[in-house]
Amino acid sequence: MSPSAAPTPSDPAEPGSPSASLVTWEAWREPGIGGSARTDLSTLEALRLLNEVRCFGRIPLLLIGHPLRRGDLGVLVEHGARIGLAMRLAPGGDALTAFHTESLRDAGLQRVAFDADARPWPALLQEVAGARAQGLGVHVTMRVDPASQARLPELGQELERAGVHVWTLAFPTESGVPMLRGAGLDAALLQVARLAAELSMQVEVAGAPQVHRVLQEAGLPADLLAVAPADGVGLLHVRADGVLQPSAALALGVGDARQDDLVDAFRESPALGALRDPERLGGKCRFCEYAGTCGGSRARAWAFTGDALRAPDPAGGYLPADTAATYTAEPPAAAPPARPAAAGSG
Numbered sequence: 001m002s003p004s005a006a007p008t009p010s011d012p013a014e015p016g017s018p019s020a021s022l023v024t025w026e027a028w029r030e031p032g033i034g035g036s037a038r039t040d041l042s043t044l045e046a047l048r049l050l051n052e053v054r055c056f057g058r059i060p061l062l063l064i065g066h067p068l069r070r071g072d073l074g075v076l077v078e079h080g081a082r083i084g085l086a087m088r089l090a091p092g093g094d095a096l097t098a099f100h101t102e103s104l105r106d107a108g109l110q111r112v113a114f115d116a117d118a119r120p121w122p123a124l125l126q127e128v129a130g131a132r133a134q135g136l137g138v139h140v141t142m143r144v145d146p147a148s149q150a151r152l153p154e155l156g157q158e159l160e161r162a163g164v165h166v167w168t169l170a171f172p173t174e175s176g177v178p179m180l181r182g183a184g185l186d187a188a189l190l191q192v193a194r195l196a197a198e199l200s201m202q203v204e205v206a207g208a209p210q211v212h213r214v215l216q217e218a219g220l221p222a223d224l225l226a227v228a229p230a231d232g233v234g235l236l237h238v239r240a241d242g243v244l245q246p247s248a249a250l251a252l253g254v255g256d257a258r259q260d261d262l263v264d265a266f267r268e269s270p271a272l273g274a275l276r277d278p279e280r281l282g283g284k285c286r287f288c289e290y291a292g293t294c295g296g297s298r299a300r301a302w303a304f305t306g307d308a309l310r311a312p313d314p315a316g317g318y319l320p321a322d323t324a325a326t327y328t329a330e331p332p333a334a335a336p337p338a339r340p341a342a343a344g345s346g
């Protein structure tokens with residue numbers, strides 16, 4: 001496919017076919033210590049990637065990593081917008097200046113996604129105001145852990161006053177960091193649901209599919225808040241070196257953006273197919289009545305055990321009735337080190 005040609009979706013209307021609703025792309029990664037060679041996609045490769053993403057439909061493409069460091073960023077944003085992608089950008093810890101917001105808005109950027117944990121709070125509010133002044137949509141992601149939980153109501157109100165459109169509350173999926181588990185996780189999710197009911201901006205939960213169960217148990221509407229696509233279920237991640245993964249956190253190689261047709265890779269990868277099939281889950285999640293809507297965080301299961309499929313989510317405390325005699329409610333106390341990222345098809 002010519003990089004500049006508007007793509008024709010190869011098979012967009014096939015009923016029942018899995019399709020990505022969000023693609024994240026690590027557009028720039030800093031070289032490691034020791035100066036390892038750069039492996040980021042070239043401009044031509046990136047343009048081809050955008051065309052491939054467009055074959056999923058007019059979906060959002062979120063540029064993460066350090067996208068502001070790409071010299072061709074304006075060209076890529078303009079091309080993505082022109083072919084119909086909803087172009088979004090997360091600057092990571094880099095500061096988004098007035099020059100960036102104005103030029104990227106003119107190129108067709110729709111939304112900026114700030115990581116609240118990567119910048120001081122006053123700087124965040126200043127950057128939010130700058131993006132809002134240029135008419136950009138603003139998304140703020142914030143980690144929820146035992147330390148930040150108490151401040152959520154106050155921070156949510158402040159972000160709403162600042163004009164934020166979407167507030168994503170991200171529950172950690174990596175091992176070796178403080179996280180809420182079991183009853184504590186359920187209580188936090190209920191707190192987030194009640195906040196969502198009070199705020200007018202959209203509230204989204206990431207890393208905690210248990211929210212589906214918590215809402216149902218509390219008799220709250222399922223659409224009270226949004227649940228971020230995760231781990232191959234609606235989400236596809238493109239690593240800086242082109243390796244396709246279920247998500248940034250679940251470093252399981254399922255293809256190569258430099259060579260593969262993205263839609264085919266997403267539909268036909270055995271690993272992604274397994275992640276989307278509740279029947280393939282292991283542990284207590286397999287027998288859980290919420291497996292179809294929750295299924296646990298596969299990225300967290302992978303980070304703690306090295307097995308994304310057969311291990312239960314270590315943060316989940318729920319005991320399905322069928323498994324009460326087999327499993328204890330206590331999640332693993334110690335986290336083994338996460339396996340290194342793996343590349344390659346499968």
Ligand code: SF4
Pocket residue numbers: 209210213284285286288289290291294295296297312313316317318319320
């Ligand atoms: S047992 Fe697994 S599928 Fe069931 S609620 Fe807990 S994490 Fe979700």
